[in-house]
Amino acid sequence: MTAKTDRPNPRHVSLAQMILDIALERGIEPGERLAEQALASMCNVSRTPIRKALKLLADNDLVTADADGGFVLTADPSSTPRLDDAVKIANDQQINSAILRDLTAGRISATQTVASLQRRYGVSRQAIQNGLTKLAEQNLAERASGQQWLLNQFAVSREAIAKSYEFRLATEPLALTLPDFHRDLTALASLRQMMQALRVMNEATFDRNMFERTDFEFHMMVAKGCGNPFMVEALTNHHRMRRETHGGSKVGTFRLMQSNIDHIQILEQIETGRMELAADLMRVHIQMSQSHRPKLAGRGVPPTFKIA
Amino acid sequence: MPASKVIVLFPEASYGAALNCVGIAQELRRNGAQPVFICHPGFSGVFAEYGFAEYQLAGEIAGAPTDWNEFIESHKHAFRQSPMEQLQSYVAPTWNAIVDTAIRAEEPLSKLLARLKPDAIVLDNVVMFPAIANAGVPWVRVVSCAETEIPDPNVPPYLSGCQSGHPAGWRAFESAYEKAVAPAHKRFAAFVADTGLKAPQAPGFLDPSPWLNLLLAPEIIRHERAIALDPETFVFLDGCVRKEAPYTPPRFASNNDDPLVLTSFGSLGAIDVDMMQRMIAVFADLPGRFLINAGNWRDAYQHVPDNVFIDSWFPQPSVVEQSSLFIHHGGNNSFCEALYFGVPSLIMPYCWDGHDNATRAVETGVGKTLDRYSWSDADLAQSIRSLLSDEAMRQRLKANAAIMQNAAGTSRAAVEILKLTETASGQARASA
Numbered sequence: 001m002t003a004k005t006d007r008p009n010p011r012h013v014s015l016a017q018m019i020l021d022i023a024l025e026r027g028i029e030p031g032e033r034l035a036e037q038a039l040a041s042m043c044n045v046s047r048t049p050i051r052k053a054l055k056l057l058a059d060n061d062l063v064t065a066d067a068d069g070g071f072v073l074t075a076d077p078s079s080t081p082r083l084d085d086a087v088k089i090a091n092d093q094q095i096n097s098a099i100l101r102d103l104t105a106g107r108i109s110a111t112q113t114v115a116s117l118q119r120r121y122g123v124s125r126q127a128i129q130n131g132l133t134k135l136a137e138q139n140l141a142e143r144a145s146g147q148q149w150l151l152n153q154f155a156v157s158r159e160a161i162a163k164s165y166e167f168r169l170a171t172e173p174l175a176l177t178l179p180d181f182h183r184d185l186t187a188l189a190s191l192r193q194m195m196q197a198l199r200v201m202n203e204a205t206f207d208r209n210m211f212e213r214t215d216f217e218f219h220m221m222v223a224k225g226c227g228n229p230f231m232v233e234a235l236t237n238h239h240r241m242r243r244e245t246h247g248g249s250k251v252g253t254f255r256l257m258q259s260n261i262d263h264i265q266i267l268e269q270i271e272t273g274r275m276e277l278a279a280d281l282m283r284v285h286i287q288m289s290q291s292h293r294p295k296l297a298g299r300g301v302p303p304t305f306k307i308a
Numbered sequence: 309m310p311a312s313k314v315i316v317l318f319p320e321a322s323y324g325a326a327l328n329c330v331g332i333a334q335e336l337r338r339n340g341a342q343p344v345f346i347c348h349p350g351f352s353g354v355f356a357e358y359g360f361a362e363y364q365l366a367g368e369i370a371g372a373p374t375d376w377n378e379f380i381e382s383h384k385h386a387f388r389q390s391p392m393e394q395l396q397s398y399v400a401p402t403w404n405a406i407v408d409t410a411i412r413a414e415e416p417l418s419k420l421l422a423r424l425k426p427d428a429i430v431l432d433n434v435v436m437f438p439a440i441a442n443a444g445v446p447w448v449r450v451v452s453c454a455e456t457e458i459p460d461p462n463v464p465p466y467l468s469g470c471q472s473g474h475p476a477g478w479r480a481f482e483s484a485y486e487k488a489v490a491p492a493h494k495r496f497a498a499f500v501a502d503t504g505l506k507a508p509q510a511p512g513f514l515d516p517s518p519w520l521n522l523l524l525a526p527e528i529i530r531h532e533r534a535i536a537l538d539p540e541t542f543v544f545l546d547g548c549v550r551k552e553a554p555y556t557p558p559r560f561a562s563n564n565d566d567p568l569v570l571t572s573f574g575s576l577g578a579i580d581v582d583m584m585q586r587m588i589a590v591f592a593d594l595p596g597r598f599l600i601n602a603g604n605w606r607d608a609y610q611h612v613p614d615n616v617f618i619d620s621w622f623p624q625p626s627v628v629e630q631s632s633l634f635i636h637h638g639g640n641n642s643f644c645e646a647l648y649f650g651v652p653s654l655i656m657p658y659c660w661d662g663h664d665n666a667t668r669a670v671e672t673g674v675g676k677t678l679d680r681y682s683w684s685d686a687d688l689a690q691s692i693r694s695l696l697s698d699e700a701m702r703q704r705l706k707a708n709a710a711i712m713q714n715a716a717g718t719s720r721a722a723v724e725i726l727k728l729t730e731t732a733s734g735q736a737r738a739s740a
Contacts, residue, residue: 107612107613159607208553250622252358291353
């Protein structure tokens with residue numbers, strides 16, 4: 001299964017543009033068939049990449065599949081913006097996500113240069129610089145000596161997840177009890193609506209994506225409402241970083257449903273101004289959200305380990 | 309309205325048995341029963357994530373904590389050996405540890421069962437706990453290991469990895485096994501006798517339940533037994549797969565159109581990072597997207613290829629369902645999940661019934677096996693390529709998957725367990 005959001009392979013993009021250029025040069029009109037074998041010969045490649053390039057053109061509504069499994073040109077190549085420009089803009093927006101994803105997956109090391117990232121992602125120097133700047137704003141990258149950048153390896157490690165819970169346990173309940181906490185009643189009402197919608201779902205129908213959005217907005221509401229600019233900055237940055245680095249939740253749906261109920265209970269206390277109680281519930285909620293699964297289990301495996 | 313039946317589930321402290329029981333418990337809950345879990349010390353948190361009450365066995369964990377690195381080193385060595393060699397290095401020490409567990413659990417388990425007052429107890433383990441037999445309610449044995457756990461003259465010896473149909477070759481293993489486990493069995497028999505029960509005959513540590521025994525083995529891999537199992541008390545579930553969170557594969561840096569391949573050797577099998585890195589180097593050049601369960605060692609991997617994604621946990625059923633190949637250790641839960649979703653297995657066993665399942669997968673044409681260590685890059689690549697392209701095997705597995713899914717093993721298990729709590733004969737036998 002391929003994710004719909006896949007970044008197009010730069011080679012396929014360039015090949016797709018080459019097909020449009022050929023169509024333009026040879027005067028191929030919309031409605032005419034594009035022969036795979038002929039295109040492969042003209043581009044000096046095999047049919048497989050040509051098929052992928054045609055698929056990319058189809059995704060951009062420039063060609064369409066015909067009944068015989070081939071492709072027909074549907075747009076006038078002379079009036080079509082260059083494909084590689086459009087993809088470049090998309091890449092600019094996605095590059096910081098790609099860097100982070102590859103760092104998390106262990107595909108790239110923490111120390112990088114703009115040139116090395118440019119080679120990897122096949123995009124402009126400016127796009128890489130923009131991406132790194134965005135990561136730096138989230139404390140996920142910083143300039144190192146010379147031309148180097150240092151990516152925040154810790155943020156994507158397993159230990160970071162445990163440390164994140166520790167940080168949140170120390171700060172989020174506190175945020176709720178700060179003297180200038182401001183209750184944004186409109187935001188609270190909107191959150192409650194989403195939470196109630198989730199509450200009526202069962203384990204089979206529970207919308208995990210909707211939960212993740214609600215979860216983020218709920219914790220951001222607490223962060224932004226606390227009334228202390230330093231706390232706002234620390235918590236909002238942390239939640240954004242958490243969303244970028246920790247990926248989707250892997251816990252079971254049942255726990256997410258319980259978590260939604262936790263959120264509702266905290267929200268109810270905030271609405272009625274019982275902030276100490278809201279803080280206590282937040283403390284319980286954060287502790288309950290941590291995974292307590294054993295790290296190693298099996299027949300004959302001792303129940304406790306001394307970590308050397 | 310009658311009170312819902314309280315069903316205590318007591319799986320051993322391993323993920324296979326635990327998650328197998330989660331599947332049954334989900335169906336028990338759906339049927340209006342109240343399933344609760346008893347956990348061994350140190351093994352909790354798994355069931356709560358699925359919304360079940362957990363009761364941890366009280367009492368201190370005996371002995372000093374084990375040195376993590378020492379444990380890994382000794383096991384890594386044992387995992388390189390043949391099933392026969394492992395009898396001394398792994399199987400006998402493991403049985404000793406299991407017997408220790410049963411002895412330590414007896415008193416707290418007895419107290420906990422008295423407090424919970426269950427209507428039935430589900431035991432998914434390889435050893436008997438006298439407190440369960442003495443609880444005065446029906447108990448169910450779940451055989452979540454390979455079918456070889458229930459012996460028969462036609463079935464190769466448990467843990468041997470021997471082939472079917474060649475009984476002459478089985479005797480040497482049987483004899484060595486009996487000798488290896490004898491000290492543990494002697495201790496176990498004395499302990500069971502102290503509780504007023506008759507111990508299982510050596511080398512067995514757990515007799516079938518007189519009420520109900522649930523086996524996972526689907527028909528496609530089942531053995532032809534010389535002595536048929538009593539259908540009144542032995543029920544084959546044809547798999548027992550829990551409902552798990554849906555999984556969306558991550559975007560890979562390349563190969564996003566290629567088939568998905570899951571590699572998971574369980575939390576214990578993940579300890580050998582070097583071996584896994586050898587495999588990853590082979591994956592890098594293959595047309596596939598490779599998901600790897602690295603357990604606790606996720607952060608140990610660097611320079612990961614673009615078509616590989618490593619994580620510490622996957623909601624396995626959902627991932628297997630989307631995979632074209634499952635590379636695993638032959639753990640029975642993994643093997644059954646592969647069959648349940650019609651996915652071929654490449655089994656690289658390292659211990660226990662993984663050896664039996666690896667042999668059986670080849671015998672029944674549902675996968676291949678490779679020695680965990682003595683393979684060349686070309687061997688591994690060829691095994692993967694051939695399994696990915698074996699259309700005949702895929703069709704056969706898909707047809708079998710439809711049969712297994714239709715059998716709804718978890719639902720069948722729940723129904724059979726609840727039936728047991730309702731029948732007068734069950735109660736009569738409980739008091740017999």
